[in-house]
Amino acid sequence: MKFQLTEDQRALRDGVRQLLTRRFDAEALRAAVDAPGLDRGLWRALGEAGFFALRLPEADGGVGLGLPEAVLAFKEAGRALLPGPLIATHLAAGEVAGAAEGETVVAAVDGSGLVAWLAEADVVRGDAAGAVPLRSVDPLTPLHRVGGGAAVEPVAVLLTAAEQLGTAGRVCELAVQHARTREQFGQPIGAFQAVKHLCAGMLVRTEVARAAVYAAAVTADRTDIAAARLLADEAAVLGARDCLQVHGGMGFTWESEVHLHLKRAWVRARRGGASTESEELLAADLVA
Template identity: 75%
Template sequence: MDFQLTDEQRALKTGVREMLARRFDATALRAAVDGGGLDRGLWRALGDAGFFALRLSEEAGGVGLGLPEAVLLFEEAGRALLPGPLIATQLAAGLVEGAAEGATVVTAPDGGLVEWLAEADVVRGDATGAEPIRSADPLTPLHRLPGGGAGGSPERALLTAAEQLGSAGRSTELAVQYAREREQFGQPIGAFQAVKHLCAQMLVRTEVARAAVHAAAVTGDPVEIAGAKLLADEAAVRCARDCLQVYGGMGFTWEAEVHLHLKRAWLRRERWPTPARGRELQAAALEEAM
């Protein structure tokens, strides 16, 4: 047993982080927030970098990697707040023409919502009756489906959990950085236990979620995936909330990055399985074990 990242996995994670820092920097993030629409050039660049073809076999022109590597990729996407229907497009690679290369934008309904419906080239699944709503997340245009929406796939849930995990880690990082720099009463606010303990709990939530998400990626077990999403949803939402609190007044501004993580985390929480559904699935697993 060696439940740690391999050197290759570490290199992949670093590579993706550097690529996203180049292709989707703070200026690009701001432009996207201000309603830039989907950046097709960026989509293409992601395709060229193998983002969508990651799990496609090498014979089919893909990178031939597995779920654990996909999880690391989506962690980085979540961390960087990368916009677009990333998961739906990666899952369409090899099935929808142009998806693997980043030439086609693919979306799919999930949990009563459809992301990027107007911008997508292809919709996988039934989006009949979808009505546009004013999205609370400035980085994700949304349509609302009549009714609650159907179930989802474990793979999609796992990759969503990975995005949540990346976001939770970023919120923790932001809060800690701010707590080290921001001074009040003549010292960094991070020297106060009240702030320190908020930050410590953020790390605990993130690391517990990381163990759950990575293990679920290795086993691929649907119950373990549902549990991982439950913990990752909680970590992303609670860490963003606590980060906002550590930021104080700045946390309530449009300018700080914090609200973008919170809103996206809320959105991903609505994807299948929602926390309520996840708890039911876990309870059902307990019944199985009885």
């Protein structure tokens, strides 16, 4: 089976990256951290670009693309640390009025009993009665906890994996850039074996996760999705941790985006379809 991107898929990926570079650059990321809240203008811009309606049929006003294209778009969103209930709104396109156009913000109760962006949502899918606010480790992901979780769609699990893959790729880039430019003892720190090993490990985990996520986007098989999610969670969390090691103390400063990637990866890893659930699904498949 061939998993190489087509020319149209590469154009879509590049177009999403360019849109996010214009609308949510490093300065906008810093502003969002300093003044948390959902940028409705950015949300509508995503709607106008077809981000939420990517998989909606053209006959229903959507873009008419498939799961592989959605994975590419969400990977770019993860790379940019784009905030907001992106997956919930994407899954609601065609069912909730205004979701596809970015006019309606949709939040959802996930399998872990967490709801992200509840206070900013116009519509909440699932029972959020009695939701209790939590202090989120990620300043760009406000969270509430409810009494029970909801069933998680396999597509939501895969798109979370795609976001994690975006973070894994980005922190690998940041680590390599820093290793090439930061000097100690008269040479770039990338010349030291320990730093080389960290960067190499990040790259290997990212590429293994990329293959798994892309394959799951093609097959849409629940077992493939579970495997992809496990690999993507690991690549994002361990990659961001190792990127912090490469950066040293400066990686924890508010001027750096490295610690934000680690915090977002931690929060994503708690979403429905996370390690225990995916491991159980894979185990059941092996036994069967």
